Amino acid sequence: MPKYGMVIDLDKCYGCRACMVACKIENNTPEGHFWMYTFRLEEGEYPNAKTTFLPRPCMHCEDAPCVRVCPVEARYKEDTGQTSMDWDKCIGCRYCEIACPYGVNYFNWEDPKKIQYVDGGDPDLQAVTEGARPPYANPDLDGRYGEKNAHVAGGNHLKSVVGKCTFCIHRTEKGLDPACVANCPAFAMHFGDLDDPESNVSQLLQEQVGFRLLEETNTNPRVHYIGGSPPSTDAHQIEAVKGKE
């Protein structure tokens, strides 16, 4: 059984956010929810200022704090190392959001369909969109995936449950890369079996010294960064993408 992980080459990433767009289209995530988010950061002062980029999917931690605190085991680890969220079990307590040090969880504060299928309150448009599957909705997400054959991938996003990056489990089960990896124009993102020394991700980690976010929290993330360094303490976000206000 492979143990999936991701390697992100920060030296190659130029912050185009195509990964964010690919994730939204692939996973049909509600407005304001970014299962993949690329931070654009500014560090230092003029004339020594620089801009860096930091793509942040779910870290699919080996010792995931969200899995430990979820009271109903809605959050669990797959044999493949992915951290899954069973939407049919989530009680919406948001303890996973509290426990996650990376802020990758998104609670559906309202019915995703209301804010996802934007009709602007136009009664003519509402008549068309009511009950219809939007053309961009991915039917693959309606399936059941993972070792528990559970509702983990998206599809009809539910109100009052927590969603997050699945490493595109509906794609990885077919041998495909996650959408963010497949659509990165800079080839900055790599996906594969971290337990296989011959895999592309293992090779990259053997070639370059990488880092993982917030190592001090001992969560053992399965997302590694190479070609850069962790954001400095004076880094601040620029050009933030915000959700619905």
Add this chain to the structure above:
Amino acid sequence: MATITAQGRRIDVSAGLVAWLGVLAALIVLGFVNFIRQTVDGHHLTGLTDANPWGLYLSGYVFFVGISAGATIIGLLIHGFGRKDYAPLGTRALLVGLLSLVGAVLFIAVDVGSIPRMLRLPFLWRNETSMFTYTSATYYLFGLLLAVELFLALKITRGQASSTEKSLTKWLAIAIVPFALIIVEAPHGGIFAVVKAREFWNSPLLPPHFVSAALLSATAVMVLVGAATSAATGRRIVGRETLSHMGILLAFFIALSAFFDFFDFIVFSYSDTITGNTAWHFLSSDHLPVSIVHVGGYILALSILLFKRGRETPWLTVAAAVALIAVAAYRYNLTIVGQAPPLLPFLDEAKYAPTWVELSITAGIVAFMLLGYSVLTRVLPMEEPDRTLSENETAP
């Protein structure tokens, strides 16, 4: 004034009582309507966000679980330490404990996304490593123990209890204290303390801090219960010496909680981490009014209680009310400020302010508890008739 009969007891129904119950009923209806709105439309009607996912409901939850657990101390005073002068408060304390537990569970119920799924905890669905699983299991047991103890206490006040039942009541009252404080209340501190991502909470001192705050809030509530009962019935239900003793207890628990708070504040004011700095910044800026109510409340209540007159009515009642509000401010600050520091160092601080929907639902739950107390203390026998003290009588 009208009189009705319920459970074989004559109940005087004054205009004031009707107005009081009417206000509580109106608050319950308003809260329920907004709860339905929140259920149908979603929690976006609250001020909660993904950056600050816990708010007023969670604060209310930990506040009332604290009162519920702390209220058991009255039984220990009566049966463990032989303070029979507390007996008139014994049954009331159990009722307060039970109603507070119900209120706390209601706060969790309005906070979660799905109540039917929540009710599967911990019997059908459970994760043994989650503090929520553990605490949900303890509610059932604690609620059962409180209900049995209340049932037996009511039999005693009716004069229908056998000697075995009296003995059982005594040992249950003694055993329920460590159960409430160690098995029920301390793990509520654990819910926060185990979260490594939130440095403000991630401390082994939080569970004992929760216990001291629970004892403080429950003692304050029982002082207020005594005062309110005396005012409502026009007779003193506990003597001056008992009140003074409660004042000393209250002062001790305030001092103990303030001790924990003092070192919390010191640690964060000296912190060189973003979390510590942000927490301190929040406590002393955005949350300054709440911090003042919290810290200032302790100082004011303690100052009143240091004087002998402060441990007599009406000052004792004032000190108890101030201390109770201070604990509520502590619970609120703890919940909200703990989430304020950014998870990743380059993010902004999380901001939160409760909406009117949250405030009205919170008011509705509190009104539900008060209504339950107001009705049940009139319907059920709360004390043995010969325990009632006259206005000038002091306790033994």
